[in-house]
Amino acid sequence: MDFAQNLSNAIILACIYILMAAGLTMVYGVLKVLHIAHASVYTIGAFAGVVIYTWVGNFWISILIAMVISGVIGVLIYRFSYFYLLDAPRTVPLIASIGLFVMVTDLLQKPFLMGPYQRAFPVKGAGLPRIETPWFSMTSKQVLILLVTIMLITLVYLLLTKTRTGLSWQAASLDREMAAAVGINLNRVIALNFFIGSALAGAAGVLVGIYNNSVFATMGDLPSYKAFIIIVLGGMGSLPGVILASLLLAIVENFLVASIGYVLPRDSIAFLVLIFMLMFRPHGLLGRE
Amino acid sequence: MYKKFLGSLIALVILSMVVVACAPSTTATPEMTQPPVAETVAPQQTEAPTAPTTEQPTEASQATQEPIKIGFFSPTTDFAAADGTSALQSAQLAVKILNEKGGILGRQIELVFYDDAAKPDQASAIARKLIEQDKVVAAVSGSYSGATRAAAPIFQEAGIPMLSAYAIHPEITKTGNMIFRIGTLADVEGRVGAELIGKVLNLKKVAILTVDNDFGISLTDGFKKRAADLGLEIVLEEKYPLGETEFRPIISKIKSSGAEVVYATGYYNEAANLVSQAKDEGLNIPIIGQEGYDSPKFIELAGDAAEGVIITTDLNRDSDNPMTKTFLEQYKATYGEDADMVGASAFDAVMVLAYAIQTAGSTDANAIVQALANLKDFKDVATGPFLQYTADRELIRPVSSQIVKDGAFHLYHEFDDINLITP
Numbered sequence: 001m002d003f004a005q006n007l008s009n010a011i012i013l014a015c016i017y018i019l020m021a022a023g024l025t026m027v028y029g030v031l032k033v034l035h036i037a038h039a040s041v042y043t044i045g046a047f048a049g050v051v052i053y054t055w056v057g058n059f060w061i062s063i064l065i066a067m068v069i070s071g072v073i074g075v076l077i078y079r080f081s082y083f084y085l086l087d088a089p090r091t092v093p094l095i096a097s098i099g100l101f102v103m104v105t106d107l108l109q110k111p112f113l114m115g116p117y118q119r120a121f122p123v124k125g126a127g128l129p130r131i132e133t134p135w136f137s138m139t140s141k142q143v144l145i146l147l148v149t150i151m152l153i154t155l156v157y158l159l160l161t162k163t164r165t166g167l168s169w170q171a172a173s174l175d176r177e178m179a180a181a182v183g184i185n186l187n188r189v190i191a192l193n194f195f196i197g198s199a200l201a202g203a204a205g206v207l208v209g210i211y212n213n214s215v216f217a218t219m220g221d222l223p224s225y226k227a228f229i230i231i232v233l234g235g236m237g238s239l240p241g242v243i244l245a246s247l248l249l250a251i252v253e254n255f256l257v258a259s260i261g262y263v264l265p266r267d268s269i270a271f272l273v274l275i276f277m278l279m280f281r282p283h284g285l286l287g288r289e
Numbered sequence: 290m291y292k293k294f295l296g297s298l299i300a301l302v303i304l305s306m307v308v309v310a311c312a313p314s315t316t317a318t319p320e321m322t323q324p325p326v327a328e329t330v331a332p333q334q335t336e337a338p339t340a341p342t343t344e345q346p347t348e349a350s351q352a353t354q355e356p357i358k359i360g361f362f363s364p365t366t367d368f369a370a371a372d373g374t375s376a377l378q379s380a381q382l383a384v385k386i387l388n389e390k391g392g393i394l395g396r397q398i399e400l401v402f403y404d405d406a407a408k409p410d411q412a413s414a415i416a417r418k419l420i421e422q423d424k425v426v427a428a429v430s431g432s433y434s435g436a437t438r439a440a441a442p443i444f445q446e447a448g449i450p451m452l453s454a455y456a457i458h459p460e461i462t463k464t465g466n467m468i469f470r471i472g473t474l475a476d477v478e479g480r481v482g483a484e485l486i487g488k489v490l491n492l493k494k495v496a497i498l499t500v501d502n503d504f505g506i507s508l509t510d511g512f513k514k515r516a517a518d519l520g521l522e523i524v525l526e527e528k529y530p531l532g533e534t535e536f537r538p539i540i541s542k543i544k545s546s547g548a549e550v551v552y553a554t555g556y557y558n559e560a561a562n563l564v565s566q567a568k569d570e571g572l573n574i575p576i577i578g579q580e581g582y583d584s585p586k587f588i589e590l591a592g593d594a595a596e597g598v599i600i601t602t603d604l605n606r607d608s609d610n611p612m613t614k615t616f617l618e619q620y621k622a623t624y625g626e627d628a629d630m631v632g633a634s635a636f637d638a639v640m641v642l643a644y645a646i647q648t649a650g651s652t653d654a655n656a657i658v659q660a661l662a663n664l665k666d667f668k669d670v671a672t673g674p675f676l677q678y679t680a681d682r683e684l685i686r687p688v689s690s691q692i693v694k695d696g697a698f699h700l701y702h703e704f705d706d707i708n709l710i711t712p
Binding site for chain 1: 365366367368370371373374501527528529530533534535537538539541542545557558561562565569570571586589590591592626
């Protein structure tokens, strides 16, 4: 009973990690930029989602619009910052990214945007049923998260492997200059990459807002570092790696807390795993050496 | 490739530390250079006594030109922004109410405010600025324990009285004779929590969940002391980190521990997640909280799951006390949100300080301290009555417990046994 329940809870947590980190790993794959401001896009997505939800009252519409808004913001971030920094040393876009993240968080905290208080995101489960089995139960919110994650990740996977755009992404992530030389429109590829990656972050923001029933300006603090641990664990730039690492991390966190308790803050477990990973397999679980 | 990767990773680790460390100072630096009128409640000329003409300058008109300055700091940015904003708005409301009544000693009150982001280093800089630049006569801390502890010795050294509104760390008042507290000491509140479970609810087996900071640990310590006296059995004890959102694994442990009741310390956001997830996972035993839950946001975020949760707190929303009603009504009318316990405490700190200055008859620090020490059965506050201060400058006051019913906090039980509530 306990085992199955903990496992099911861990899988839901993993879904959230996957959505947080998938966009990031895509951006890293093509640009080789550590995009910390990805976490701001996540917060903006959650904020847009809750505002639209209070307006139209439909989960599916609000997550779609929130994803589009996040995607556009992602593209704007690329166009107005990283675009100018692509040839600079890697630390330069990284610093720009940190600056952006801090700025957006502080800005969102202003009373005319999100204000300092947490907001409720009262989606109960968008009409999905609660699953009850003798071994475990899943609330309708959890079913919703699982469903949306599977849908989005399948879509992205198909896009990456089965379409021309996906192929040009893969080419660009292998060697940007070479890809440009063979006639791939790099700007378009990168912009699309940012759009999709940021839309995923927006979806993650909306789902976390619903799962914890709260949206607030500093909610991006957690993904700002946790998503990085996940993409390093998975192997920078690898989407299957992100899925594997998220599952691993969520299961370890959940079972450690359930068996021993919070001997360590849950987040420090992730860092411990990261340190071991860097010592013994620095290219990540599924990364290329 | 490998080296490049490692290099950027090291850069990432260093820079992520920088993010954590620098976030507050980027918001604070500009303030340090700004003139010290960051946010003040302007004295209201219209409320001044009548007929102050230029020919015969009365005492009152001179006084209106020179308001009594009270320093105030609270976190309105960063992680504690919600509490800091409530505190600031409530303190401003208190000043407004006092000034509308004509101020104190015939002078208007001016609140000099700075944002400390709940950071000790910023709080100590602010304390110096309030003393040296703004020349405040007294100060109120609307901030957390860490920041308040950092500011207290600076006020003590300068001989400026300071009241801690809701920071509960015992060390704050031990700083010296200038430092007083409004909020109930965590130790007392913890004891009241145990009393509530053992005597009022008549339950025996307790699971304790503690938020891992000063606040949670001192509450749990107080709880355990009283629990031992009452013969409660602690079947499970867990600490969780501040800001935790995932309580499901711990809930399954509580379920198998045989506990009859959960005593959980924490703030409203953790508490909302805890009670919602407890409901999802089918944990059907009472959850007892404390003042950290005391915010309308708790009920908003937890929804149905908040129903039946009982907390110990200072603010009794069903109180007949006129000032409590005034505070709750005016806060709602002014800011469009329901007031919380943190705000009420900041409001009361300003009220108590104003009363002390009024009875002292001057803004002399020692006279104010003396007046505070002599405070007796003071009711002009939102979380009163305040019976008196102990020699250690801790307030003796009844502690209320509130239950969530139909989406609002209501009085459940009032604890006024003097032995229980004396720090």
